[in-house]
Amino acid sequence: MPGPLAGLVVLDLSRILAGPWTTQVLADYGAEVIKIENPEGGDDTRHWGPPYLRDPSGHETSESAYFLAANRGKHSVAIDFSHPEGQALIRQLAKTADVFVENFRVGGLARHGLAYADLQNLNPGLIYASISAFGQDGPRAASAGYDAMIQAMGGLMSITGPADGEPGAGPQKVGVAVSDLMCGMYAVSAILAALQERNSSGKGQHIDLSLLDSQVAWLANQGLNYLVSGTAPVRRGTAHPNIVPYQSLETADGHLMLAVGNDAQFQRLCAVLEAPELASDPRFATNRQRVEQRKELITRLAAIFRQQTSDHWLSRLATARVPCGPINDIEQVFNDPQVRHRKMRIDLPHATGSKAPGIRNPVQFSRTPLSYQRAPPVLGADTAGVLRERLGLDEVALAALRAAGVIL
Numbered sequence: 001m002p003g004p005l006a007g008l009v010v011l012d013l014s015r016i017l018a019g020p021w022t023t024q025v026l027a028d029y030g031a032e033v034i035k036i037e038n039p040e041g042g043d044d045t046r047h048w049g050p051p052y053l054r055d056p057s058g059h060e061t062s063e064s065a066y067f068l069a070a071n072r073g074k075h076s077v078a079i080d081f082s083h084p085e086g087q088a089l090i091r092q093l094a095k096t097a098d099v100f101v102e103n104f105r106v107g108g109l110a111r112h113g114l115a116y117a118d119l120q121n122l123n124p125g126l127i128y129a130s131i132s133a134f135g136q137d138g139p140r141a142a143s144a145g146y147d148a149m150i151q152a153m154g155g156l157m158s159i160t161g162p163a164d165g166e167p168g169a170g171p172q173k174v175g176v177a178v179s180d181l182m183c184g185m186y187a188v189s190a191i192l193a194a195l196q197e198r199n200s201s202g203k204g205q206h207i208d209l210s211l212l213d214s215q216v217a218w219l220a221n222q223g224l225n226y227l228v229s230g231t232a233p234v235r236r237g238t239a240h241p242n243i244v245p246y247q248s249l250e251t252a253d254g255h256l257m258l259a260v261g262n263d264a265q266f267q268r269l270c271a272v273l274e275a276p277e278l279a280s281d282p283r284f285a286t287n288r289q290r291v292e293q294r295k296e297l298i299t300r301l302a303a304i305f306r307q308q309t310s311d312h313w314l315s316r317l318a319t320a321r322v323p324c325g326p327i328n329d330i331e332q333v334f335n336d337p338q339v340r341h342r343k344m345r346i347d348l349p350h351a352t353g354s355k356a357p358g359i360r361n362p363v364q365f366s367r368t369p370l371s372y373q374r375a376p377p378v379l380g381a382d383t384a385g386v387l388r389e390r391l392g393l394d395e396v397a398l399a400a401l402r403a404a405g406v407i408l
Contacts, residue, residue: 003030004368008195011090011097012036012074013114015043017147017177018131018211019103020070021184026099026191027073028361028370034093034386035071035377039078039408042379043067053354061352063378071376072348072358077387078380078408085406087112092391094119094126099191103131106141116206126204127194129187135210145211147177154179154215159222162237171235183214244290244297245269248327249305256310258301259323263287268320272313273304348375380408 008031012023020035020043027033037043049064079086091114094100100119102109109115116128130136133145151157151173161172190207198204216223222233225241233241238257240246245266248255260266263286270279278284278300283293290297305313310326317324328336334345343360350356356375363370387393387407401407 001368003028003370004365005029005031008032008099009097010034010099010101011093013090013100013102013104013109014131015103016045017070017180018183018187019101020045021181022129022131022187022191023074023101024070024072025184025188025361027374028363028372030368030370031099033074034097034382034390035074035076036081036090036093037076037078037379039080039380039405042076042078043071045070046379053350053352053356056353061354063350063352063356063376068356068358068376072372073374074377075382075386076377076380077383079383080406081112081114083404083406085401085404087114089387089391089401089406090114091119091122093386095122096390097123098125098127098195100126100128101131101187101191102129105144106130106132106136120204120206124203125198127191127198127207128204129191129207129209131183131187131209131211133211135213136208140212147180147211148173150179150211150215154212155219155222156215159233159235159241161235163235163239166237169235179211179215182218183209183211186214186217239294239298242291243287244294245301247298249302251305251308251310251313253309255327256305256314257325257327258317259325261323265322266290269317269322272316272320272322273301275300275304346372348372350375351378351381383407 005026008026010023010026010031010033012019012033012035014020014023015037023033023035035043041047045066046062046064048066050060051065052060053063053065053068055061079089081087081090094114107115110118116130119126119128132141133150134140134143151160152171156179157171157173160174162169187207187209190209194205194207221242225231225233236247238248243261245258245260248257258269260269266284266287267279270276278297282289284290284297314324314326326332333339344362346358346360347355348358358372358375360372361370384398387398393401398407
C-alpha cells in the first residue's frame with residue numbers, strides 16, 4: 001500500500017543534515033523526493049568519511065555512511081544551476097512540485113532566480129521551506145552556521161557535560177547533530193501543517209525555520225526553568241534538574257541509568273535496595289524534598305549501588321517496576337532484543353552492488369505502513385530519468401545539457 005504522502009512531490013535543494021533529514025522523513029512517508037545536487041561532487045556529506053560503504057568484494061566505495069544516514073528514498077538529479085539552463089530546469093521542476101526545501105544562505109537562491117518570490121508566481125500552491133542557521137532576518141541572518149556552534153550558541157552545551165568540580169567538567173556537545181535533526185523534524189511538521197492549510201486555501205506559503213530558533217525552542221523544561229526562576233541551569237552530567245534520583249550510577253562492574261519519576265517508584269527502589277531508612281526519612285519523602293537534598297541522597301544511593309553488579313540491579317529493579325536501563329554502546333543498541341524485534345535496522349540494495357544498511361523511521365502506521373524501496377542514490381543516478389519523465393526532455397536535449405556541463 002502506498003505511504004500516507006504518496007503523490008506528493010518534493011524538490012530538495014538542501015544538503016548536509018537538517019534539510020536532507022526533513023526530506024528523508026517525507027520520502028519515508030511516501031513522497032517523491034527529487035534531490036538536486038551539484039554535478040561537481042554533490043552533497044557535501046558524500047565526502048564526510050570514513051567510514052564508506054564497501055562493495056561486494058570488500059573495497060571501499062565513495063558512498064559515505066554520513067550521506068547514507070539522511071538520503072534514503074530519494075532521486076539524485078545533478079544540475080548546475082549557476083548556468084541559466086540549469087536555473088530554467090529547476091523552475092520547470094518547481095512548477096509541478098508541492099514542496100520545495102532549501103538550506104542555502106539567506107539570499108543565496110535569489111541570485112539564481114530561485115527564491116520563493118520567483119517560484120510563487122510559477123506555482124502559487126508551492127510550500128517553500130527555507131532552513132538556515134539564523135533565520136531570514138535579524139542581525140545574523142547572513143551568517144553561516146553548523147550544528148556544533150548552534151548547540152553552543154543555543155544553550156545546549158551549557159547544560160551538557162559533567163558538573164563543575166567533577167572529573168572532565170566543562171561544556172560538551174551532544175554526540176549526534178541534534179540541532180540539525182530537531183530543526184529537520186520541526187520542518188517536517190511545518191510542511192505538513194502548511195499542506196493541510198493549503199487544502200482549504202489553495203495557496204502555498206514560505207516557511208522560515210532556523211537552527212538557532214529550533215535549538216532555543218527545544219530547551220523545553222530547561223528553558224522554562226530559567227524563565228520561571230531567573231537562574232540559568234547548570235551542567236549536571238546525567239542528572240535531571242527537576243527529578244531525583246534520575247541519573248547514572250556506578251555499580252560493581254559498570255554503570256546503569258536510574259530514572260525514578262515519582263514517590264511510589266522511590267519507595268519501591270528503597271525496598272529493592274533493602275534501605276528502609278531511606279524510605280522513611282522525611283527528607284526524601286517527596287520529589288521536591290529529594291531535589292533539595294540531592295547531594296545527600298545520591299551519596300547514599302551511590303554507596304549501595306557499588307556493592308552489586310549492573311545485571312543484579314537491573315534485574316531486581318525491573319521486577320519491582322522501577323525504571324532503569326543499561327548504558328549501551330551503539331553495537332549493544334543494535335544487538336538489543338527489543339531493538340532487533342522492532343526491526344530498527346534495514347538493508348537496501350545499493351547501486352554499488354552492496355546492501356546499504358540503514359535505520360528505519362520509528363513511525364509505524366496501522367493502515368499505510370511505510371516501505372523502504374530506494375537506497376540513498378549515487379550522484380546523478382536519476383538525472384536523465386527524472387528530466388525525461390517530468391519535463392519531457394529527449395536524448396538530444398539531455399546530451400546537449402551534458403555537453404554544456406549543466407547536468408551529470
